[in-house]
Amino acid sequence: MSGGILKKIRSGAIASIIGIGAFSAVNIYYDKQKFYDQILIPTIQYLDPELSHKLTILWFKSGLVPKSQYKDTPILVNKIKHLSFRNPLGIAAGFDKNGEAVSSLENIGFGFVEVGTVTPKAQTGNDKPRVFRLLEDKAIINRYGLNNDGYEIVHTRLQKLKQNKSFNGILGINLGPNETSENTISDYVNGITVFSDVADYFAINVSCPNTSNLKNLKKKENLKNLLTAVISARNNLTIEPKPLIFLKLSPDLTKEEKNDIIKILKDKMCQIDGLIISNTTVERSLNLKSSSASEPGGLSGLPLKEHSTKLIAEMFKLTKGSIPIIGVGGVFTGQDAYEKVKAGASLIQLYTSFTFHGPPLIANIKKELQSLVNDDNYGNIAEAVGKDSKK
Numbered sequence: 330m331s332g333g334i335l336k337k338i339r340s341g342a343i344a345s346i347i348g349i350g351a352f353s354a355v356n357i358y359y360d361k362q363k364f365y366d367q368i369l370i371p372t373i374q375y376l377d378p379e380l381s382h383k384l385t386i387l388w389f390k391s392g393l394v395p396k397s398q399y400k401d402t403p404i405l406v407n408k409i410k411h412l413s414f415r416n417p418l419g420i421a422a423g424f425d426k427n428g429e430a431v432s433s434l435e436n437i438g439f440g441f442v443e444v445g446t447v448t449p450k451a452q453t454g455n456d457k458p459r460v461f462r463l464l465e466d467k468a469i470i471n472r473y474g475l476n477n478d479g480y481e482i483v484h485t486r487l488q489k490l491k492q493n494k495s496f497n498g499i500l501g502i503n504l505g506p507n508e509t510s511e512n513t514i515s516d517y518v519n520g521i522t523v524f525s526d527v528a529d530y531f532a533i534n535v536s537c538p539n540t541s542n543l544k545n546l547k548k549k550e551n552l553k554n555l556l557t558a559v560i561s562a563r564n565n566l567t568i569e570p571k572p573l574i575f576l577k578l579s580p581d582l583t584k585e586e587k588n589d590i591i592k593i594l595k596d597k598m599c600q601i602d603g604l605i606i607s608n609t610t611v612e613r614s615l616n617l618k619s620s621s622a623s624e625p626g627g628l629s630g631l632p633l634k635e636h637s638t639k640l641i642a643e644m645f646k647l648t649k650g651s652i653p654i655i656g657v658g659g660v661f662t663g664q665d666a667y668e669k670v671k672a673g674a675s676l677i678q679l680y681t682s683f684t685f686h687g688p689p690l691i692a693n694i695k696k697e698l699q700s701l702v703n704d705d706n707y708g709n710i711a712e713a714v715g716k717d718s719k720k
């Protein structure tokens with residue numbers, strides 16, 4: 330081939346790459362849902378799920394994710410104790426395990442960010458592969474096994490973020506024990522001390538299905554001891570206002586376990602500030618179509634939706650609405666979020682739907698939620714919380 334033709338091919342290729350890059354940049358900048366749904370996400374889905382997770386975190390870490398154009402509205406502002414959430418939509422634990430993407434998550438419109446699960450020492454988690462996309466089911470199965478950088482590294486990262494004022498939203502730290510821990514309770518307690526200067530709330534994760542040492546905490550006496558210890562550690566902090574304590578529950582609790590939790594939560598020493606409902610499920614009788622459906626691990630996404638909403642409604646009734654609930658599990662639309670609000674959730678989190686639809690999903694859910702609250706003639710979303718339980 331002559332040098333002239335080669336030059337033409339090379340400049341044609343460069344022009345095409347620049348063209349595709351510019352087209353993608355414009356579409357990403359304008360938050361085009363169609364571009365994400367039809368081009369970007371299907372392309373990413375050709376990659377291994379864990380690799381795409383890593384690349385997304387790198388992208389978010391780079392700060393090159395454009396700020397959402399959607400302006401939050403007072404109708405969606407909600408409060409838990411002293412914390413005022415500028416919108417009720419948060420990113421659930423597990424997406425930003427190490428606190429690397431917090432500013433970008435705020436910029437794309439999340440009202441709060443939950444980092445973790447973080448454990449005292451860094452740990453690598455389970456063997457790969459450990460994340461599976463169930464495309465036909467709009468779901469994910471993961472058995473990561475709480476891989477993370479450990480308290481010290483994550484804390485330093487978050488401290489810098491606060492010092493630089495690169496994040497002004499509400500920050501939750503999801504805590505868990507190390508896989509090899511000999512004292513799981515002190516692992517949580519240490520977390521409260523270490524992160525006390527950066528956390529607005531702590532999520533006590535006793536519900537990850539992929540680690541062996543959380544099973545003991547299902548026992549009534551152990552859970553009571555854990556909550557007594559973390560509440561006392563929080564109360565002993567000299568910082569004001571003190572971070573809130575939320576307990577994250579599994580959707581697979583037996584009737585007896587639910588009743589035990591309700592009894593424990595009535596104890597004066599175990600007065601938590603909220604329940605996060607729910608983590609992933611090990612349930613598989615959900616008519617799944619995908620070939621990876623029988624992979625062991627926690628199932629999240631659409632098949633979890635009804636399951637978690639039912640538990641929200643049940644716990645709202647059992648606690649007579651006295652403990653605020655953060656509803657999570659299979660939220661893809663504003664309607665899904667509103668169903669959880671009416672079942673008893675004051676705030677909403679999501680993860681799986683975000684991996685299927687990308688950043689434009691956040692504004693779309695908020696817009697739909699806003700019009701659903703308006704249609705019901707409520708002045709604020711707080712008025713809709715638990716309305717279905719009164720029917």
Ligand SMILES: Cc1cc2nc3c(=O)[nH]c(=O)nc-3n(C[C@H](O)[C@H](O)[C@H](O)COP(=O)(O)O)c2cc1C
Nearest residue numbers: 421422423446471607608629630658659679680681
């Ligand atoms: C890949 C993956 C990793 C997760 N890791 C954690 C975790 O480290 N800690 C935790 O409390 N929940 C974790 N979760 C559970 C989510 O926080 C959430 O409770 C669950 O996925 C249900 O929400 P969704 O259907 O919107 O994904 C993880 C979920 C997924 C999909």
